[in-house]
Amino acid sequence: MDPKILIARRVAQEITxxxxxxxxxxxxxxxxxxxxxxxxxxxxxxxxxxxxxxRPPEGMTDRHLTDAGGxxxxxxxxxxxxxxxxxxxxxxxxxxxLTVLGALQVDEKGHLANWMIPGHYTPGMGGAMxxxxxxxxxxxxxxxxxxxxxxxxxxxTLPLTSERRVDLIVTxxxxxxxxxxxxxLIERAPNVPLEVILExxxxxLIHGPDVPEMQIGC
Amino acid sequence: MHLAISIDxxxxxxxxxxxxxxxxxxxxxxxxxxxxxxxxxxxKDLTLISNDTARDTTGPGPLFAANCVRKLICSxxxxxxxxxxxxxxxxxxxxxxxxxxxxxxxxxAGVGLGGILTPTGVGTKVAEGKEIIEVDGKSFLxxxxxxxxxxxxxxxxxxxxxxxxYMLTATNFNPIMALAGNTVICEPEEIVPVGMIPPDLVxxxxxxxxxxxxxxx
Numbered sequence: 001m002d003p004k005i006l007i008a009r010r011v012a013q014e015i016t017x018x019x020x021x022x023x024x025x026x027x028x029x030x031x032x033x034x035x036x037x038x039x040x041x042x043x044x045x046x047x048x049x050x051x052x053x054x055r056p057p058e059g060m061t062d063r064h065l066t067d068a069g070g071x072x073x074x075x076x077x078x079x080x081x082x083x084x085x086x087x088x089x090x091x092x093x094x095x096x097x098l099t100v101l102g103a104l105q106v107d108e109k110g111h112l113a114n115w116m117i118p119g120h121y122t123p124g125m126g127g128a129m130x131x132x133x134x135x136x137x138x139x140x141x142x143x144x145x146x147x148x149x150x151x152x153x154x155x156x157t158l159p160l161t162s163e164r165r166v167d168l169i170v171t172x173x174x175x176x177x178x179x180x181x182x183x184x185l186i187e188r189a190p191n192v193p194l195e196v197i198l199e200x201x202x203x204x205l206i207h208g209p210d211v212p213e214m215q216i217g218c
Numbered sequence: 219m220h221l222a223i224s225i226d227x228x229x230x231x232x233x234x235x236x237x238x239x240x241x242x243x244x245x246x247x248x249x250x251x252x253x254x255x256x257x258x259x260x261x262k263d264l265t266l267i268s269n270d271t272a273r274d275t276t277g278p279g280p281l282f283a284a285n286c287v288r289k290l291i292c293s294x295x296x297x298x299x300x301x302x303x304x305x306x307x308x309x310x311x312x313x314x315x316x317x318x319x320x321x322x323x324x325x326x327a328g329v330g331l332g333g334i335l336t337p338t339g340v341g342t343k344v345a346e347g348k349e350i351i352e353v354d355g356k357s358f359l360x361x362x363x364x365x366x367x368x369x370x371x372x373x374x375x376x377x378x379x380x381x382x383x384y385m386l387t388a389t390n391f392n393p394i395m396a397l398a399g400n401t402v403i404c405e406p407e408e409i410v411p412v413g414m415i416p417p418d419l420v421x422x423x424x425x426x427x428x429x430x431x432x433x434x435x
Contacts, residue, residue: 046317047243047387063246064374064388070272083421084243084269085325085391088318092338116343122305122314123296125344126270133338139293163341213255 001216003058003143003172006189009034009216010170011100011155020044020090022131025069028100042076044093044096046127050088053081068127079085091127099135101191103169105156108203110165112140113158127160132162133169142170150202152176152183169197173197175214181207187214221434228403229255231429237265239366239395243328244297247388249405251431253277257284259404265289267324267366269317269391271298282310284304287297291364293317316344319361321394327363328397332363344364371381373422376406380424386416396422405431 001010008030015021023029032054035041043052045068052067053074061072069146082090090096105113112132115125132138145151152169168175168199174197175187185207188197194211221397229252242248256264257280264373266287268278282300289311298358304310315323322334335358339345349360357433371392374385382404384392396402404427 044385047246047390049387058314062386064386066244066246066387068244070246070276081386081389083384083393084317084321085394088321106257109340121296121302123310124270124292124294124314125316126294126296128315129342131343133340134318135255159343160341162338 004030006172006214006216007141007143007170010175010214011139012215013080013138014137014153015039015098015167020050020095021068022046022091022096022099022135024099024128024131025103026102028102029069030142031100032097042079044090046084046085046087046091048082048084049075049079050082050090051076053079088127088130091130094134094136096131096135098137098139099131100139100141101131103147103151105151105153105158106140106142106166106169107153107156108178108183109155110167110183111156111163112138113156114161114165118159128161132164132166135182137156137168138164138166140166142169142171144173144200150200152201152203154203160181173200176205185211187212189214190216222406222409222430224256225316228252228429228431229259229261231401231403232256232261234262234265234364234366235264236434237393238268238367239369239391239399240265240268240278241369241371241391241395242272242277243387245272245279247392248272248277249370249403249431252370252403252405253280256286257281260284261286262424263288265291267364267398269320269390271301273297274300278312289313289342289345291315291320293320314344318328319344319359320364321391323361323364324391324398325394326361326396331363336361357364364398366399367401369395369402371395371402371404373404373406374408376404376409376427376430377412377415377424378409379412379432380404380427381412381415381420382406382422382427383419383422389421393421396426401428402426403429406433409433
């Protein structure tokens, strides 16, 4: 299975019916493809959409209706639009059940860095700092390494997005959960040996003798 | 009743060195004709307050291509290569503000508040040099109001007294910036008789709007 699809499918299992969810750009965006539409999940975007649907068919796009990445979307029945202040009121005010974001680095404390590589590239935080600060649950969905370089590290060296601990980290190799005592390895991707995960991770992972496999149907 | 003005007349109102709020989100809900007018007029040393810098040719993009902006206050600039180059060379001063903080700082200015207290940014680079205030045991950053000489906004519809209605996600920063600019200039897609926009659908009352751009060239 394509690693990005594997990650998206595993994250989709974390989404509960009738929840309000914000998906970041990249792998997180794929998550909505693996959800049952009758779960009644509403996808929120920073630019003021509550209830985004898939991209409309060719010739049926509306330039007034886009997601936070500026891509054309549609609406599901029951959708609504709000202004940017209201949108961040939802995010910061604890009304958002879940946000799924990408990362440059995550560390053993569950701290996230995803907005700046000093001296190289400074895209800016956009809505990420508010999302991580305010969402009830934060899941990081990302590839385990970046061109061979570790992304799950003992301590972030890049500027932090928030001092809040993220709730779950899902990669194509593993599922990890930061707790008070450190970063726990709780699932392996199908057919990935424990040793491979440990070798590919700079951070110390806490785990038992047997780490269960992700349950991903086909 | 407002008398609509031309793009050129609007551009003439805005001097070099002005602080300008520009609405929109990744190029959606941006007053594009005003942006092009400012770029073509070769305005200089603007301070631009905008959520993002979109891409090289969309949203505020033309203002950077024409070297109109000296200082940028935004939340995201990752997809505009001209902005990235100007930032790297030091010719463009940038203040990055978390998006939720940016909109609330603008709103604070518009509604007469002395600032806002937000948990966003506590414990990060964003907190550097800012006052931290504890309320009921929780830490918040004091973020100050953000005002501007001009708010340049876009609307779906505008009636003869300047009441504005927006459409879908093109709403974004528009109604907030309409409160915060000293002079508010709106570029609507259509101008309609009073009554065509039902009162409940008016998101910016016309009393806030100083100038409306003609829908014809």
